Amino acid sequence: MTIRLAFIGAGGIAHHHLNTLSRMEGIAVTAFYDLDAARAEQAALNWSHASAYSTIEEMLDTAKPDGVYICVPPMAHGSAEELVMERGIPFMVEKPIGIGLDTPASIAAAVKKQGLITSVGYHWRYMDAVEQAKARLASSKLGMAMGYWMGGMPMVPWWRKMHGSGGQFVEQTTHIVDLVRYLCGEVTEVYAAYAERVKRDQVEGCDVPDVGTVTLKLENGAVANISNTCMLPVSHHVGLDLYTDQGVLEIRGHGLKVIHPSGVSELKDGSDPTYQEDEAFIHAIRTGDTSRIRSDYIDAWKTHEVTIAANESAQTGKVVRIGETCQVE
Numbered sequence: 524m525t526i527r528l529a530f531i532g533a534g535g536i537a538h539h540h541l542n543t544l545s546r547m548e549g550i551a552v553t554a555f556y557d558l559d560a561a562r563a564e565q566a567a568l569n570w571s572h573a574s575a576y577s578t579i580e581e582m583l584d585t586a587k588p589d590g591v592y593i594c595v596p597p598m599a600h601g602s603a604e605e606l607v608m609e610r611g612i613p614f615m616v617e618k619p620i621g622i623g624l625d626t627p628a629s630i631a632a633a634v635k636k637q638g639l640i641t642s643v644g645y646h647w648r649y650m651d652a653v654e655q656a657k658a659r660l661a662s663s664k665l666g667m668a669m670g671y672w673m674g675g676m677p678m679v680p681w682w683r684k685m686h687g688s689g690g691q692f693v694e695q696t697t698h699i700v701d702l703v704r705y706l707c708g709e710v711t712e713v714y715a716a717y718a719e720r721v722k723r724d725q726v727e728g729c730d731v732p733d734v735g736t737v738t739l740k741l742e743n744g745a746v747a748n749i750s751n752t753c754m755l756p757v758s759h760h761v762g763l764d765l766y767t768d769q770g771v772l773e774i775r776g777h778g779l780k781v782i783h784p785s786g787v788s789e790l791k792d793g794s795d796p797t798y799q800e801d802e803a804f805i806h807a808i809r810t811g812d813t814s815r816i817r818s819d820y821i822d823a824w825k826t827h828e829v830t831i832a833a834n835e836s837a838q839t840g841k842v843v844r845i846g847e848t849c850q851v852e
């Protein structure tokens with residue numbers, strides 16, 4: 524059975540998924556919508572029988588896709604998900620799922636009520652390095668975790684504005700928060716300190732903090748710190764270090780380093796996490812079996828809640844307890 528897909532948003536990450544999907548059998552991408560009509564039209568040229576549409580409603584009702592990819596910037600979430608949910612269509616949405624709590628909370632509640640198939644773009648969960656770290660953690664006791672996203676500023680215009688991206692911790696470092704939840708356990712308390720050091724002066728219209736450090740308490744008693752900066756002129760650490768009674772696990776985009784009493788071993792990660800992520804979503808649409816999806820909307824909501832709590836803590840200077848601000852019914 525050929526699975527027909529539609530895309531809402533046809534920018535950078537949409538093309539990454541499209542390249543991945545083009546390597547799979549039994550997929551037809553038939554429909555595109557983007558606020559920038561030329562982008563939708565250009566994307567449609569690459570797929571036989573695909574069309575660009577001028578509204579989401581027209582696209583969904585004409586193309587009748589089996590699944591929808593929602594690849595819009597953080598501030599643009601809401602109406603796309605609502606229109607897709609009204610029609611009961613499974614969707615894959617990119618992280619972050621919003622820039623505040625209200626819209627994602629109401630989407631999460633509706634997804635839960637409908638039992639809809641969803642997937643969220645936390646692709647680190649699909650890496651072999653993460654899988655191996657998870658297996659090692661099962662036989663060790665975690666003490667603490669240290670996460671990092673230390674680099675430069677992505678230059679898409681919406682990124683430099685709090686009302687566009689939600690800031691670095693919400694937009695980018697959310698991947699590391701999600702790994703902490705996936706590997707270490709649920710977060711109960713968040714305390715954050717952010718500052719604006721150089722980017723506000725260097726980049727016109729920039730109002731996102733360019734350094735920040737966030738302390739997390741976990742339900743199981745472990746603690747974590749995740750720091751980020753977007754002020755560097757070079758790339759530095761991106762990843763998560765786990766400190767356990769058996770040694771240290773260093774997870775990076777390129778692999779896993781294990782530091783244990785008898786030496787150091789390194790796994791070079793050859794996996795294609797976006798392929799695994801997309802395949803899991805397509806498999807779920809085709810069969811109804813959602814077991815391969817490692818991040819669905821309800822789970823991603825919990826990661827999102829932690830990142831928004833960090834923004835709130837940085838603003839108020841107070842500890843934020845998770846679950847006290849907003850609940851998904």
Ligand SMILES: NC(=O)c1ccc[n+]([C@@H]2O[C@H](COP(=O)([O-])OP(=O)(O)OC[C@H]3O[C@@H](n4cnc5c(N)ncnc54)[C@H](O)[C@@H]3O)[C@@H](O)[C@H]2O)c1
Pocket residue numbers: 531532533534535536537556557558559562594595596597599603617618619644645646679694
């Ligand atoms: N999983 C990952 O590692 C990863 C990597 C890159 C980007 N992303 C996420 O993907 C999202 C998009 O990022 P991008 O790099 O593709 O951005 P982009 O700016 O390259 O593309 C976004 C596209 O969405 C369109 N758009 C904006 N508002 C819209 C709306 N209301 N309806 C329809 N289309 C709309 C824009 O015209 C643009 O074509 C962001 O949330 C980003 O965090 C995730």
